[in-house]
Amino acid sequence: MADELLRVENLNKAYGDQPVLHDINFEVNTGEVLVLLGPSGSGKSTLIRCLNGLEPYQSGDIYFKGDHVTPSSKNWQKLRQKIGMVFQSYDLFPNLKIMDNITLGPIKVQKQAKNVAEKEALALLDSVDLADYAQKYPRELSGGQKQRIAIVRALALHPEFMLFDEVTASLDPEMVRGVLEIMLDLAKQKMTMIVVTHEMNFAHQIANQVLFLEEGRILESTPGAQFFTDPKTDRAKEFLQSMDF
Numbered sequence: 001m002a003d004e005l006l007r008v009e010n011l012n013k014a015y016g017d018q019p020v021l022h023d024i025n026f027e028v029n030t031g032e033v034l035v036l037l038g039p040s041g042s043g044k045s046t047l048i049r050c051l052n053g054l055e056p057y058q059s060g061d062i063y064f065k066g067d068h069v070t071p072s073s074k075n076w077q078k079l080r081q082k083i084g085m086v087f088q089s090y091d092l093f094p095n096l097k098i099m100d101n102i103t104l105g106p107i108k109v110q111k112q113a114k115n116v117a118e119k120e121a122l123a124l125l126d127s128v129d130l131a132d133y134a135q136k137y138p139r140e141l142s143g144g145q146k147q148r149i150a151i152v153r154a155l156a157l158h159p160e161f162m163l164f165d166e167v168t169a170s171l172d173p174e175m176v177r178g179v180l181e182i183m184l185d186l187a188k189q190k191m192t193m194i195v196v197t198h199e200m201n202f203a204h205q206i207a208n209q210v211l212f213l214e215e216g217r218i219l220e221s222t223p224g225a226q227f228f229t230d231p232k233t234d235r236a237k238e239f240l241q242s243m244d245f
C-alpha cells in the first residue's frame with residue numbers, strides 16, 4: 001500500500017515461558033491514529049515497547065515504509081530515530097532546565113546547532129503554552145505541564161510517528177484535558193500515532209482504527225468510528241461498558 005508506514009506481521013512475545021503477545025498483525029498508514037484498547041494486562045504496553053525496541057520479541061516481522069527491520073540490524077537504529085515515544089512517567093532530567101531537556105537530543109544526537117535547536121524548542125513550547133517555562137526546572141512544573149514538555153521533547157526530534165503509552169494515567173483529572181488536546185492537535189496535523197489510553201471519549205475522537213486486545217490477542221481491528229458505536233465482539237461491548245462509555 002502506497003502510504004503504509006508501519007506493518008507488523010505475526011509478532012509473538014513471551015516473558016520467560018509466559019506468552020504475552022500472540023500472532024499480532026496490523027498496519028498503520030501515514031497520518032493515521034491507531035488506538036490500542038483492552039483490559040489491564042492484555043499486552044498493550046508490551047506491544048508498544050516491542051515496536052520501539054525496548055523489548056525483544058521471539059518471532060514476527062516489522063516493516064517500516066516497506067523495509068524489513070530487525071532489532072539487531074542497522075536499519076532498526078534508523079527506525080528508532082523516527083519514533084517519538086511518550087510514557088506515563090515523564091522521565092524529564094530533573095537537573096536540567098526545561099530548555100535543556102528539550103534540546104539535549106537535537107544537539108547531542110542530531111548534531112543541531114544550539115541556537116537552531118533552542119529557537120525550535122521555544123516555538124514548540126509556545127505551541128503548548130509553556131514558553132515562559134523554558135528556564136525552569138521540572139520540579140517547578142505540574143504533572144500536566146511536565147507531560148506537555150515530554151511531548152515537546154519527543155517532537156523536537158522530528159519523529160515520523162509517535163507512540164503514546166497511557167500518557168495521562170498518572171495526571172490529576174484537571175490536567176488531563178490539556179495533554180489530550182495537544183494529541184488531538186497532532187492528529188489534525190496528520191502525525192501518525194499509536195496510542196494506548198483509558199480515556200474512551202478521547203479515543204473515540206482520535207482513533208482512525210482501534211485494535212482491541214485481550215490476553216495478548218487482537219480480538220478485533222475496527223475503524224474508530226465503528227468501534228465505539230458498533231463493536232464487532234461482545235467482549236469489546238463489555239469492555240466499553242466497563243469503561244462507562
Ligand SMILES: Nc1ncnc2c1ncn2[C@@H]1O[C@H](COP(=O)(O)OP(=O)(O)OP(=O)(O)O)[C@@H](O)[C@H]1O
Pocket residue numbers: 015020038039040041042043044045046047
Ligand atoms: N517485565 C515483565 N516481566 C514479566 N511479565 C511482564 C512484564 N511486563 C508485563 N508483563 C506481563 O505481560 C502481560 C501484559 O502486560 P502489559 O503491561 O503489556 O499489559 P497492558 O495491557 O499494557 O496493561 P495495563 O493496561 O494494566 O497497563 C501481563 O500479564 C503482565 O503481567
